[in-house]
Amino acid sequence: MVNSDDATDSSPWVHSELQARTLRVTAGGDWTVKHASTLDVPLRAIDPGNASDVEIHGKEISRLDSTGGWLLVRTKKAFEDAGVRVPVFEVPELYAPLLAAIETEHVTQPVEITATHSLESFLEGIGRAVFRFLAQGYGILGYIGRVTLEWLEAVYHPRGNLRVTALVHQIEQVGINALPIVGLLMFLMGIVLAYQGADQLKRFDLEILTINALGVGVLREIGVLFTAIIIAGRSGSAFTAEIGTMKVNEEIDAMQTLGLNVVDVLILPRVIGLVIALPFLTFYADIMAMIGGAVMCYFDLGITIPEYVRQLHQAVTVNTLLVGLIKAPVFAYVIAMVGCYEGMNVERNAASVGKLTTRSVVESVFLVIVLDAGFSVLFSILGI
């Protein structure tokens, strides 16, 4: 066992006694940070009463550190503030410089953490939130405008702006590396949907229509929506964290001073990469869900694979697939734009990276679902 000091510990004590009009406070033992909490309350409780003088005798203090010193100085100041003189303030010779340092340096008042719950602060909070909201809207507009301009430039002069290596790398990151997780989840999704469909439709002896429900549901909605949400969690968050960490490291500032265009180097490859990758991922996800459905239909309903394919062929057309796939680039654009935007918003501290990464995922999932609802309304008006 390692003792906190090799010298033996002695617990601190403090006594006070009133002699005539003089209060004698005697203290001894170890006045250190370890024991400070046991001294705090008794020291505050000392009441000078009707004494006019207080003598503080600390010669018996065996060890004193700055916390113990503060307790002594605080007690002395409290007496002085109460209008009592402190003519005697003794500590061992060894510790006199420490006390002198604390007394002369400590002129500030203790920190008060004030909590304000007034109407004024409530209104102030609302005002601040409104201004923050407006500032954010302004920021987003500026950002969308800037990226769109760079985007158009990249389309017109692809040689100058488009970083092909970075683009290919992004496609690999967000597309090819996502294949296992997207594939597995959509396969399971196919099983779940087929099981639920079969369970309900069995009651009407229409279990063969499970395949219709599955085909239309997955190809039009579930496939693209689910893939987009997985990618928002997987790649949108990665965009924010990557760009945010670069921001913390001042890499973004370094790029700007080196004359690199941040939008070209960091944002466009991510946005274009995801816009290219997500439709392919969605197509792959659709296939995996169909396979999952086929497995479930075979085991649960006894529908063989050729039967399944025939029924599917009747149920869906190429249009059904395209209606789903056409949403993919839009979702991809939104996810990548939000991810990069929040990354650029990161402040120069570690906590901010985490906060904005969370925000980026929540915002992109929210926007994807809102857009999906918008597409449904649009398609129903167009009668597709």
Add this chain to the structure above:
Amino acid sequence: MSSAEKDIVIRLRGLVNSIGGNVLHDHIDLDVYRGEVIGIVGGSGSGKSVLMRSIIGLMRPSEGQVELFGHDVLKANEADLRLLQMRFGVLFQEGALFSSHTVAENIQVPLREYTTMSQELMNEIAAMKLSMVGLPEDTAQKYPSELSGGMKKRAGLARALALDPELVFLDEPTSGLDPISANLFDVLVRDLQKSLNLTVFMVTHDIDSLKATTDRIAVLVNKKLTVGTIDSLRNNPDPWIQEYFSGARGRAALAS
């Protein structure tokens, strides 16, 4: 005064550190006495910070013995290590303040962990430590991201001093500070060392800072430590040490 009479706070014996097969320290011996300020200098990449990390237990040395306050750090169990850690404070290069806490909360982290003080007393202690390191009182409620580099270092020092340690490790305390702030920091270290009777282990590049604060200097060169005062080291024949103390910067700093 013979060294045997003095209280040894840090004792290194046959310390070997190698990183990735690259030997940084080859059987280093060092004694640091109570109440002294020792400066560690050496070229970039010579392993000054690694030496510090292996003493404070953040890194296990490949070989050798590290004793703090007479206790073997490498053989100590978790609980004993905690008790040892309460007795020293560390100031990391950039301050290493917890970014989600205010400065006052940062200082109170060790107090909250190791003592049972009331919040009121902890607030008082935080204010006292801040004034000790020369920071204005409104710093207490600020977050580290709102502080300048020099203020972060001072706040980091206040946190290192929270538990009134006997020994303080400073990792390049003046790097990145302007010369005026660096001078003030040197004075601060010296003042605190005197008033709190601290032992200070300071890793630094700054030759002005060495001159202003240290009692002895340990030079890490060729994987070995050469210990001495500024005057004795100036007469050391080693070419690196000669270059360090007698190069243009060294001469200018020592002449002043």
